[in-house]
Amino acid sequence: MGSVSDKGIDRRTLDWWVDKAVQALVFIGGFSAVLFILGIFVFITKEGLGFIVGEEFSVTEFFTSPKWRPTSDNNPTYGALALIAGTASVTGLAMVVSVPFSLGAAIYISEFATGKTKELLKVLVELLAAIPSVVWGFIGLNMMNPLIIKLFDVPIGLNVLNSGVILGLMAAPIMTTLAEDALKAVPDSYREAAEAMGATRWQVSWRVALPAARHGLVAAILLGVGRGFGETMAVLMASGHSINLPSSPFDSVRALTATIAAELGETAVGSDHYQVLFTLGILLFVVTFAINLAADVFVRRSDRS
Amino acid sequence: MFEATERTLKDAQRERLVKRILLGSTILLILPVVIILAVLIWKGAPMMSFEFLFEEPTNGMTAGGIFPALIGTVWLVLVALLASVPVGVAAAIYLSEYAPDNKLTRLVNLAIINLAGVPSIVHALFGVGAFVLFAGFGTSILAASLTLAVMTLPIVIVSTRESLQAVPQAFREACWNMGATRWQTIRKVVLPNAVSGILTGVILEVSRTAGETAPIMFTGAAFFLPFLPESVFDQTMAMSLHLFVISTQVPDVPEALPYGVALVLVAMVLTMNAISVGVRTWLRGRRKW
Amino acid sequence: MVAAANKLSFSDVAVHYGDDVAFSGLSFDVRENEIFGIIGPAGSGKTSLLRAINRMDDFNSEMRVSGRIELDGHNVRAWRNVYSLRQRIGVVFPLPVGLPLTVYENVALSPRLRGIRKKAQLNEIVERCLRRAALWDEVKDRLDTLGSLLSGGQQQRLTIARALSQEPEVLLLDEFSIAVDPVTTMRIEDILKSLREELTIVLVTNLVQQARRLADRTAFMLGGELVEVGVTEELFTGGTRDDRTRQYLEGRFG
Numbered sequence: 001m002g003s004v005s006d007k008g009i010d011r012r013t014l015d016w017w018v019d020k021a022v023q024a025l026v027f028i029g030g031f032s033a034v035l036f037i038l039g040i041f042v043f044i045t046k047e048g049l050g051f052i053v054g055e056e057f058s059v060t061e062f063f064t065s066p067k068w069r070p071t072s073d074n075n076p077t078y079g080a081l082a083l084i085a086g087t088a089s090v091t092g093l094a095m096v097v098s099v100p101f102s103l104g105a106a107i108y109i110s111e112f113a114t115g116k117t118k119e120l121l122k123v124l125v126e127l128l129a130a131i132p133s134v135v136w137g138f139i140g141l142n143m144m145n146p147l148i149i150k151l152f153d154v155p156i157g158l159n160v161l162n163s164g165v166i167l168g169l170m171a172a173p174i175m176t177t178l179a180e181d182a183l184k185a186v187p188d189s190y191r192e193a194a195e196a197m198g199a200t201r202w203q204v205s206w207r208v209a210l211p212a213a214r215h216g217l218v219a220a221i222l223l224g225v226g227r228g229f230g231e232t233m234a235v236l237m238a239s240g241h242s243i244n245l246p247s248s249p250f251d252s253v254r255a256l257t258a259t260i261a262a263e264l265g266e267t268a269v270g271s272d273h274y275q276v277l278f279t280l281g282i283l284l285f286v287v288t289f290a291i292n293l294a295a296d297v298f299v300r301r302s303d304r305s
Numbered sequence: 306m307f308e309a310t311e312r313t314l315k316d317a318q319r320e321r322l323v324k325r326i327l328l329g330s331t332i333l334l335i336l337p338v339v340i341i342l343a344v345l346i347w348k349g350a351p352m353m354s355f356e357f358l359f360e361e362p363t364n365g366m367t368a369g370g371i372f373p374a375l376i377g378t379v380w381l382v383l384v385a386l387l388a389s390v391p392v393g394v395a396a397a398i399y400l401s402e403y404a405p406d407n408k409l410t411r412l413v414n415l416a417i418i419n420l421a422g423v424p425s426i427v428h429a430l431f432g433v434g435a436f437v438l439f440a441g442f443g444t445s446i447l448a449a450s451l452t453l454a455v456m457t458l459p460i461v462i463v464s465t466r467e468s469l470q471a472v473p474q475a476f477r478e479a480c481w482n483m484g485a486t487r488w489q490t491i492r493k494v495v496l497p498n499a500v501s502g503i504l505t506g507v508i509l510e511v512s513r514t515a516g517e518t519a520p521i522m523f524t525g526a527a528f529f530l531p532f533l534p535e536s537v538f539d540q541t542m543a544m545s546l547h548l549f550v551i552s553t554q555v556p557d558v559p560e561a562l563p564y565g566v567a568l569v570l571v572a573m574v575l576t577m578n579a580i581s582v583g584v585r586t587w588l589r590g591r592r593k594w
Numbered sequence: 595m596v597a598a599a600n601k602l603s604f605s606d607v608a609v610h611y612g613d614d615v616a617f618s619g620l621s622f623d624v625r626e627n628e629i630f631g632i633i634g635p636a637g638s639g640k641t642s643l644l645r646a647i648n649r650m651d652d653f654n655s656e657m658r659v660s661g662r663i664e665l666d667g668h669n670v671r672a673w674r675n676v677y678s679l680r681q682r683i684g685v686v687f688p689l690p691v692g693l694p695l696t697v698y699e700n701v702a703l704s705p706r707l708r709g710i711r712k713k714a715q716l717n718e719i720v721e722r723c724l725r726r727a728a729l730w731d732e733v734k735d736r737l738d739t740l741g742s743l744l745s746g747g748q749q750q751r752l753t754i755a756r757a758l759s760q761e762p763e764v765l766l767l768d769e770f771s772i773a774v775d776p777v778t779t780m781r782i783e784d785i786l787k788s789l790r791e792e793l794t795i796v797l798v799t800n801l802v803q804q805a806r807r808l809a810d811r812t813a814f815m816l817g818g819e820l821v822e823v824g825v826t827e828e829l830f831t832g833g834t835r836d837d838r839t840r841q842y843l844e845g846r847f848g
Contacts, residue, residue, distance in 0.1 A: 132516025
């Protein structure tokens with residue numbers, strides 16, 4: 001075969017150009033995620049900014065006053081404390097209820113279950129995750145509500161307990177799956193070394209696997225918290241309608257997310273009420289972002305070890 | 306000589322106890338689903354009929370069928386898929402085949418994780434600000450679907466990327482060594498073997514999209530609509546919103562009706578999930594290397 | 595008679611991975627239509643040498659190549675259409691790779707990428723390349739089997755068939771017999787001998803006797819340095835210029 005013609009080395013064929021074009025296109029696709037996340041922040045800030053820089057807004061009132069009365073005619077107040085407390089109490093209860101069970105399930109599935117049982121359990125956990133949030137809210141409304149009233153002899157069944165349990169069930173699959181991934185990432189050699197010294201399965205889990213996976217487990221819990229924190233419909237339907245600081249799990253509360261969902265439809269575009277709801281959105285976005293960032297830090301730490 | 310010592314007996318006991326506790330946790334987690342499904346079927350089954358699915362609601366939404374809501378959900382899902390699958394697959398290809406290991410890539414990955422974690426109501430606010438107002442689509446199927454698309458984009462990206470990365474690097478290198486461009490390699494060898502992951506992601510996305518309420522509440526879905534939508538610029542009814550309004554804001558609804566709606570919605574979603582699991586299992590059985 | 599042209603030439607070539615040096619100061623020529631052997635212990639930089647020729651370092655940001663490598667007198671590093679460069683160079687690596695396409699499509703891939711569409715033409719190319727690679731008889735009745743499901747020896751011959759389907763000018767082989775049974779190794783060695791008239795072959799091998807059987811000239815690399823190049827038979831019959839080469843050939847180390 002003869003020598004190379006100059007055309008051969010210099011000519012950029014169609015394929016060469018197509019490859020470059022594809023490279024650009026997929027980059028745009030990849031970068032779109034960044035654009036959207038930025039876009040979300042930009043757009044909600046745009047609509048909420050008016051309130052923040054306006055005269056109605058005071059940082060102290062927003063964060064420390066439980067008086068949320070944006071629709072009052074003569075003296076609207078925008079104290080979000082009760083809403084923040086609502087979100088915190090529901091999410092807190094959800095975590096208390098579901099973290100032990102989620103971790104327990106993750107440990108069982110990862111360290112004890114085998115073969116078909118393992119597959120079946122994993123599929124069932126996935127199904128738990130598939131139930132839409134509005135259906136969970138419906139369940140809170142129609143099943144948990146009467147149950148709580150009867151069981152605890154209280155007048156209202158739509159409260160922190162109701163939405164807390166529901167949120168716990170909603171956040172459980174993501175925590176279980178991520179915790180299970182974290183445990184799976186622990187090299188088998190660690191476990192085998194312990195087993196060779198005569199440790200039982202549980203001892204291996206407790207002394208070897210769990211400590212080795214601790215960063216991933218923390219990340220799993222954080223993401224579960226994020227999930228609970230950001231949930232809207234279930235909390236809207238199951239936590240009741242009173243805006244107050246809860247003093248017991250049987251109190252009705254209103255979460256930040258539910259407030260936006262409940263009130264946005266009634267506002268006029270550009271009004272103070274409209275804008276403050278966007279401000280709540282900014283708060284939600286920032287906190288979720290912080291939680292995700294923290295989880296990412298933990299995941300990175302687990303990768304490194 | 307090899308009698309069980311007292312210590313190993315205690316260990317074995319503790320092992321059994323712990324195992325039972327952990328299994329109990331797992332069952333406690335899964336049991337609610339089973340109970341919920343049972344109750345939904347028990348109370349919602351009476352509503353199931355051909356008319357329920359294919360006729361319009363009557364009597365102020367307290368009777369009749371749910372067809373407009375069903376069709377509306379289908380519209381929303383389809384348009385959302387149209388918008389998100391190409392972008393999602395492109396992003397996954399970028400991350401798996403092109404992206405160097407640098408800060409920009411980390412940023413993209415971080416953005417994807419965050420996008421997946423943004424509360425649904427914040428997505429709704431974004432949809433209102435960006436699609437309804439800024440882009441001028443008004444409250445419409447288009448605005449609602451685009452909002453849903455942004456929300457579920459991470460699902461397609463993650464699942465596609467995983468299946469792309471599952472293709473061994475040796476195949477790519479063999480193609481590159483033959484003088485194939487990156488795109489030719491992707492087109493001929495990598496992508497065809499990642500179709501399973503793409504399919505799984507799409508089906509999962511459909512299931513998530515069909516069930517979402519908050520993102521569509523203010524961007525295009527409505528409850529009392531006299532006409533079926535005729536274009537993407539119209540509003541529409543939707544199953545998820547229908548369930549919400551009917552169980553919270555409509556008086557004098559017969560008990561079975563919302564259960565019926567919930568049952569249909571859950572059945573849709575669980576069927577999609579089951580199909581996705583089925584596809585995954587079937588494809589895993591076909592070894593190609 | 596005109597002296598055989600240099601197909602490939604290396605001038606003061608070095609390859610670095612970050613701070614590590616794979617090899618440096620490499621200068622040698624490969625003549626057209628010869629089988630050029632490269633021997634040396636593991637880690638002497640032989641694989642990096644091959645990757646530098648067809649610019650596979652483009653895919654590895656850690657790998658830095660300096661110096662001048664020429665194919666037919668043209669600087670490989672400055673080739674504008676790198677894909678056309680790679681198409682002229684066939685590569686066989688230690689691990690056999692059957693692409694997860696049918697056997698037919700494995701061999702038809704390169705022609706298709708170059709625009710050949712006619713079924714008759716593709717059929718002819720596929721059969722010819724599979725025959726040259728001594729694989730035709732074993733697969734002719736099951737061309738629709740997946741290449742990735744063939745045996746190791748068959749996959750390595752499939753790799754050679756694929757390389758031939760590129761219509762290459764140069765064939766690079768990197769320890770092709772490591773993962774393959776001795777019978778297949780013998781068959782491939784016969785194939786290489788028959789290809790000499792059409793191609794230039796660079797054969798990196800850790801099997802010293804294989805170099806003796808196949809290579810016209812052989813280079814000995816040690817610790818990232820080219821120790822010496824010579825006519826194979828001379829090297830093996832005491833004509834080494836460097837003691838290290840003699841020791842390696844006698845099996846003293848490596």
